[in-house]
Amino acid sequence: MDRRDFLKQTITIVAGAAIPATALEFVNPRTLFAAHGSDVKWVFLADTQKCVGCGFCVKACKLENEVPYDANVSRTWVERYVICKDGKMRVEGNMANPGFGINADSPKGGRDGFTTPKIDIGEGKLVEIKEEDISKAFFVPKLCNQCDNPPCVQVCPVGATYKTGDGVVLVDRSWCIGCGYCVMGCPYGVRFFHPIYKVAEKCNFCYHRITKGLKTACVQSCPFGARQIGNLKDPNDPVTRTVMTGRVGILKSEYGTKPQVYYLALDREVR
């Protein structure tokens, strides 16, 4: 084969490869499937006053969404905050009051509720807080914020996580490569690796339930109405009314994520 032939063949191969133009199509706005706007936009409302830390929501979530019950990860969890009158953190032993600290815990994600006044400070250690030292104490349910600007979706290198038209962020288990960038990108720590499927996992507002007209498992199992889900596009939805007219807070607004989980009675100490 002389040089001319070689070149000819190379050019033919390259030109041939260029023909399936779809192969080059990385971004084509015409592939917009379901171009119609959705008339549903899911939002969540959590009340930190009503929440008693029973953890039924966590239990229900794990069973409903098949996250291994004993695995130390959870799509939703409940945190406890115990704020002392002196504003200081209680730690074991002789460690001086650290500036960063706060008395808060979420043992097993609150799956079994909070049955002791002792605070879990990790690796099996507990600290006692005297009743008379407490200035305020409360529980905060946490779950995926289904952000309007989800950083986890932005950073997925392969398009394995995405936001649906009704505002829920989902993970494609068949496409996720398990790089963990989304786990790192979430400021709220809601993502983790599913211990069985080995892909990124997160709360999706029980997408299989809400799309069938049911409430999420956590909302349904909450005896106290501390968790509610609603449609922001329905002005008569009680959740929408509260979000629109009540004084609601969001978590970590400084990240610009525009979270869609709203909180009633949110305290400044909540992390």
Add this chain to the structure above:
Amino acid sequence: MIEVHGEAWTLKEFFTYPNEYIYWSIQIVMYPFMTGLVAGAFVLSSLYHVFGVKQLKNIARFSLVFSFALLPVAMMPLMLHLQQPLRGIHVMMTPHFTSAIAAFGIVFSTYGMIVASELWFVYRPHFVATALELKGNSQRGLIDSFRYLLFSALTLGSYDVSEDALEKDEKAVGFLAGLGIPVACFLHGYAGFIFGSVKANALWMTPLMPVIFICSAVVSGIALCIITYIVTMEIRKLLSRRKGKASGLPSYEELRSAEIEEVKLTSKYLVMFLIAAITLELLDLIFRGYTAVKSWDILREVIYQKDFYKIFVMQYGMGNLLPFILFKLPGLTVRRAGLGACLMLFGVFMMRWNVVIGGQAFSSSFAGFMEYVLPIIPHNIETAKEGLVGAVAVIITPYVLFYFINKVMPVFKYKGAH
């Protein structure tokens, strides 16, 4: 009980979110460290090819080949880290360019092709000569037949080694080396961007991250080249002394003077980039302390308490200050330069560790800590991949590859035009 990814090596203290673990472990420390070595080695070789630093001739070809051997290894930690390594190709299939990782496949392969092309131009006469020599040999054994096939393929069908053609080769090498510098910097600065753009991580998020990464990459790349160069030169010196003229090597004295000259000059560039890297890192640290935003309380705790030893003693002290003094003391010897380069390599490794692991040493709640316990003896695949075993595998591989590549593209024996 089902173990969650990360649980095996994470210790949690105070208030951390339930799903938080050290998800990015030793392999993600290895990844920027290895790409840093690739980029640094390439930049060093370009100093000769582009800027005509003639004295670097010997080390230039060496570092180019070594950079090629390191290339696949820059990808290895990522594959060992992925939960679904077989799906790694998805990055090329459906790239989501809003993610800093998405362009990795493209940048990486572009860079790989540039290095490969440059090597092709450098070694083309060798390929042609070898192929022709083997062609002439009518009684080829199995190995030689294979070699013949390989070298004929490597010529890409061009057997033109005329004066004119070689001149063109030289021009092409210059062009590719020039093109390679921004791409190598991009490849590595981009690794810095992967971290620097994570807004959820208070330690990582800084626009300086890519620049810091590039500077420290060059430091580590040059340091590694110095070390490997010294080691190979020592071996050649030994051979030269033992076998004398029969070895076909230059005399012991020639080798010795060449070695120290090369090392002295290269170490100048090393110190230069070290100063740039340190300046930026300290600037970042001072700025964080001065502005003291919300995250500073916990960052201060990590930097000055929890990781003090790793940052100030191991990284800045042993890894930066000490080698700086070693290089700057008058009368630099090869042995001292070798020690200094080793320490610097260690310093850059610690810097990567303190960024990657340090960035996960505190919870996003800013109220708790996590500690990474490097799995030494693996008890399952996960702790092997993301433990000492995996890290050592990543460190060894480039040398194994270098051994084989050296068979095809001899670094020392070959007296090409470049």
Add this chain to the structure above:
Amino acid sequence: MSHVWRPLFVALALVAGILIFRSFYVPKDFGIGEAGYMYGWHNPNNEKFWKDIKVKYKGSTYCKDCHGKNFTSIRNTPHAIIPCENCHGPGTDHPEKIAKLTIDINRLLCLRCHAVLKYPNSDRGKIRGIDPATHQDPNVECVTCHDPHNPNLGALKKSQQRFPVYEREPMGAQGKGSGR
């Protein structure tokens, strides 16, 4: 043309190879969804995957038809707010495949709410609670004395009964038929 271009052709052939492979490998529907390229780059078929997940928690109204008596009796007590499945477990496949649900009668279940935590500014502080360490015998289940379907302390004191104070409701016709 000069030999200098040969590496470029090799590179182009590689790129072409990847693009051809890509056109086969990537699902046809993969594209930009409603949320745009930044937030909606995905395979739309995956939405169906999530919608098709099986519902496990059926809700208390699901229990009503067969367990009418218990469903109504608890309505007039403070425990009316607790959904059946919180203690009885999710109603998945019950009664079709699982004839009997396992009731969680562990003391810890009740302690979720009734372990006393005197927290001001939280509704937890308003729930009547006990200290699990000191209240009666910690090894005895709460349901030995307390009727979870009628947690009335007055009634408990009057009856002085130490054994299940609530009677098990006979199964509805439907439940009986399919119970295996």
